[in-house]
Amino acid sequence: MRLRWLSSIQISLFLLACPVAHAVDLTGAGASFPYPIYARWAAQYHKDTGHRVNYQSIGSGGGQQQIIAGTVDFGATDDPMPQDQLQKHELLQFPAVIGAIVPIVNLQGVAPGELRLTGPVLADIFLGRIERWDDPAIAALNPGLALPARDIVVVHRADGSGTTYVWTHYLSQVSPLWAAGVGRGKAIKWPTGHGGKGNEGVAAYVRQIRNSIGYVEFAYAHQNGLSWTQLENRAGHFVQPSQDTFAAAALAASDDQTPGMALMLDNQPGAQAWPITSASFILVRRHPNRSEHNQQVFAFFDWAFSQGAGMARSLDYVPLPEPLVERIRALWGAS
Template sequence: MRSDFKLRRSTLLRAGAAALLVTGLGAGVAQAANVTLVETGSTLLYPLFNIWVPHFEKAHPGIRVTTQGTGSGTGIAEAISGVVQVGASDAYMSDPQIKQNPDILNIPLAISAQAINYNLPGLNNRHLKLSGPVLAGIYDGKIGKWNALAIEKLNPGLKLPDHKIIPVHRTDGSGDTFIFSQYLSFSTPSWNSSVGYGTTVSWPAVPGGLGAEGNPGMVEALKQNPYSIAYIGVSFHQQVKQAKLGKAMLLNKAGKFVLPTAKTISAAADQLVGKTPKDERISLVFAPGADSYPIINYEYAIVNAKQHNAATAKAVKALLTWASTKGNAPHFLKQVEFKALPPAVSKLSAAQIAKIH
């Protein structure tokens, strides 16, 4: 599936990082004539970057941006190594990662969410009710069938099939895995103590369970496997709809079942964005509030504050400033069901962008 989300890949070799052509404009003075920036990482953020890039390039004719959906883990790693200028990630870097890489910035560009989708013959038109503990049970193998008592209790009156559940997880380093496993960890102490959360986790061995790469791979795995369940970023809502897959209502911290909607994503964000620190590394998962959807997150640009040269730094700053301001316009974000950064968070992102040099 990786070829499906590398459509904007440049013919330039990534091993050479950005292609930078500079023309002199007088003694000791130079200006970037053409700067190519490489963005890679989150497959959840990838569709939005592909919406953004043509508009950004039109407004900035001297800058070209290539995009790749390779997973948040790759985005973080390649931004740290300097192979790319922008690593896209649904996950913020951990304290140990920051300690080892103090020049790396985690800059929110928008707010997104994750859905729990399933392929349940005859029931994909119903919003099954699920909880963190039930999902943890499915993914650790303790809940093996769709008509298990724990699922039936959440869905009284709904006839569930006596069929084995096929849990699907990401095989690549993934911010989607990060926020999904955070929901399981924050809602289910036993999962937190046994598996925990991260862009990669040691998934319990569940007979029949499947692995898939990227959000496109997760959608395809669900389509091809009746009775399966997976976690998929909301930016793939159209693909999920076209495949006629089901979408779950999730139990939030207040004990209410909610769908990922503009209202519930905003409600969750309102609860936690005010606690965003200056470095903007914070989990928005499992927010309090009756209307809060439990799996939302910042979409991060992972960027080195110290770029290779002034022209590249200027181009990176232009891209991130545009994305976090004009790129947060409703006509862009509605296409992927994202929400705009609140003004206070936009200011924090602007302060971080200003550090790039």
């Protein structure tokens, strides 16, 4: 608690030293996964404080590259950097928000949440092993659902993407064929399909292309009126993407002690847990000449943790559990 008190005092003193007349401008870049909530937070933060935060949705790979190069005040990534890389590049990493990735489909007559898929079937679709919507493996999961006798059009990310990292991390856990043949990463060699840039690009392609399937952060599916699927979770239950199922997976975050706070929340064991849930992370430079910039970044995210939980929920994200926020503030105070 003492560390939290110290870090809060440091942040408050910094804000007092930066009146609105000399408004602070912060720049950040990286993951498209959290872009909707970062944009909402930035707009409200400017109204509340006069300080501006300009966040560019360029993908997790770009966010990591730009913070390493020192061209932004903070980078954002859904693919957490390992401890050795954080030390090599003198970076500090902490999670900022929890969200979820969902399969999205464009199938005539199929409503959001109506289609059921399992992890292995999903992997076989993206491997190109299941090529048609009326394949027996899909039909067996969806008795009574009129599936089109059409080829499946796979849509994936074309850019280096933390969303892809989480997606392939999940597929590697549920499909030995995927793990052995493709593996996980921000950028992979896709067995089949068409690429779209960012969550925005994948959402746009699936909306435009009949009989397609892709994957995006849930906010993009919800805001664009796209049809998502149910998924079977690790407990063997078919679940819908929702605040409750994301929060069920996020329970693992409270006690996580992974170095660099690089917690992974996919394929959690809870009965109601959504299987492709993920935290999104912030990166800042540890170099002494960045300390003033870092205090500005910490002030923004301290405000977000304190004032932005309702905005996060309204966009289908899950705010960080309070014990985790306590640890992050202590990390700021010790940096």
